[in-house]
Amino acid sequence: MQETDRKTDLRTRLIAAAEAEILEKGLLGLKARDVTQRAGCALGAIYNAVADLDELVMRVNSRTLERLGDALAPASAAGSPEAVTLALADAYAVFALENRRLWSALFEHRLPEGAAMPDWHRQEHEVLIARIGAPLQNLRPDLPVEEIHLRVRTLFGAVHGVVHLALQGRLVGVPEPLLRQEVAALVGALVLGAKVARAGAMQGGDAPR
């Protein structure tokens, strides 16, 4: 094997090992020693393949984001902007329920203070936001595009919050078996509100934005 092939191979094995570790123990239990042991290499070998453990986590999260994107994709075919928004939110809840540790890792990972997220990983987040954003643009065609971009993040945060508290089993969260129903109720009220606000705006009224 060539030197670069060996490096690529080690890298692939380390990412797979880190993913398996997160799946088993969650991100907060991730230890470099367990990852290298599982990948069958020396502890120091990590630094031949990636910059540090943070990069390894971001590579795992990158795969999760891609899978999440795949899971959200069918929602685009749901029909009206309202139906697409509801389908996206439901697909998000289902993905979190079925991939709880990998999904949690997306939000538990924090770079050391002062470290900037690399561009490749930043871009993957933008792709996710854009996917959620498309139907919302159709929900409120009366709003300027910058406002839509902001509202997409707000909608995402709202759905995410309900999912997050439920999956953490928080007292203030909804019980997990009712999560999908409650996400549907939330998004149902939101799209209904958006529809009324749009109608008001189109009649030149002073509707909420």
Add this chain to the structure above:
Amino acid sequence: MQETDRKTDLRTRLIAAAEAEILEKGLLGLKARDVTQRAGCALGAIYNAVADLDELVMRVNSRTLERLGDALAPASAAGSPEAVTLALADAYAVFALENRRLWSALFEHRLPEGAAMPDWHRQEHEVLIARIGAPLQNLRPDLPVEEIHLRVRTLFGAVHGVVHLALQGRLVGVPEPLLRQEVAALVGALVLGAKVARAGAMQGGDAPR
């Protein structure tokens, strides 16, 4: 000093020290050694005053919940159920912004697997939920009370999610300076949707719940 007074005094000092430590470093940086050093007692003294570090954190969180309750209280006087709901959500965002580390500790603290939350702390959460619940009951008087209880948790999770992602500085979150505006937009759309759904239900229509 009597033995019980001494114990109460130590306990008070330890809770104050833990709170100061969380304020300075956040919950994830909390160490028993730093707490006892700050309280001016031996490391083992913690176990004379509280069961363990988890109880100490819950005692700090208990104070934060009380302060949060105080911060939410004026919202009840905002007028219509819609106005009260908006005022509650805004007060929640402001509280989080102004008490970020203590507020984060409410959601970062996890009891060891299998440990149940003590009743006294559980009850404090119920009080918070009840406070948020009151105006929502007036928003949707057509819904059965169990459904309202659930919907309160969903509304809370939605607002919490937007606040949480913004304060964590997540890429998918809204920028912090726009947080209050976006919480208002979210809750505005939600109460508008609730109003339309209620009107539909009262006309015997097949409106979303």
